[in-house]
Amino acid sequence: MAVLDLVLYPDDALRISCRPVEAITDEVRKLVEDMVETMYDAPGVGLAAPQVGSDLRITVIDCSVPEDPANLWVLINPTILERSGSIIWEEGCLSIPGVYMEVRRAERVVVKAMNLKGETYEIEADGLEAVCLQHEIDHLNGVLFLDHLSRLKHRMALKTYKRTLPAWIEERAEKLKKKGQEPAPPRSEP
Numbered sequence: 001m002a003v004l005d006l007v008l009y010p011d012d013a014l015r016i017s018c019r020p021v022e023a024i025t026d027e028v029r030k031l032v033e034d035m036v037e038t039m040y041d042a043p044g045v046g047l048a049a050p051q052v053g054s055d056l057r058i059t060v061i062d063c064s065v066p067e068d069p070a071n072l073w074v075l076i077n078p079t080i081l082e083r084s085g086s087i088i089w090e091e092g093c094l095s096i097p098g099v100y101m102e103v104r105r106a107e108r109v110v111v112k113a114m115n116l117k118g119e120t121y122e123i124e125a126d127g128l129e130a131v132c133l134q135h136e137i138d139h140l141n142g143v144l145f146l147d148h149l150s151r152l153k154h155r156m157a158l159k160t161y162k163r164t165l166p167a168w169i170e171e172r173a174e175k176l177k178k179k180g181q182e183p184a185p186p187r188s189e190p
C-alpha cells in the first residue's frame, strides 16, 4: 500500500467527469487500497479517485471518529437515488487543504454503489455521512465544494487557501519523507 500524491486545486484533473468502472481488476483493487491508505494518512473522512489522478468513478469514505476500517465504504460507480431535507455543514477537502466552509446539502441521501466484490449495495445516510457522500460523488462529476459557495465566500476561501497552502505543502512533504516516500511537487499553482 502506498500514500498517493494528492491532486490540489486548481488542477484540471479535479474537473473531469469520471468514467464508470467496468470490471473489478487488480488495478482497481490496488487503486482502492492506495486510496484508503491515502485517506487515513491525510487524515480525511473521504477521498475520490480524481484527487489521486484517476478518472474512475470510485470513492472511499470512513466517517467514524476515531477511524475504524470496519466502517469503511468503498463506493464504485455510486449514484444518489434519493435526497431529502436540507442541512448546513462545515466542509473541507483534501484537494483544498486548510479551507473549511459551510455548505448546504441534502440532509439525507440514499446511495447505490458497488463494492470490491462487484456486489451492488445501498446506503441510507444522514448528517455527516450524507454530506460526505454528496461531497465525494460531486468529485466524480468534477464538482468541488467551492462550487456550492456564494461568490463572496468563494473569494474568502481562495484567500485562505493561498495563504495556508505553502505551509501545508511543506508539512506534507516532511511527513511523506518520514514514511520513506518522495512527494511530487504540486502540479499547479493556486
Ligand code: NI
Residues within 6 Å of the ligand: 092, 093, 094, 095, 135, 139
Ligand atoms: Ni473533497
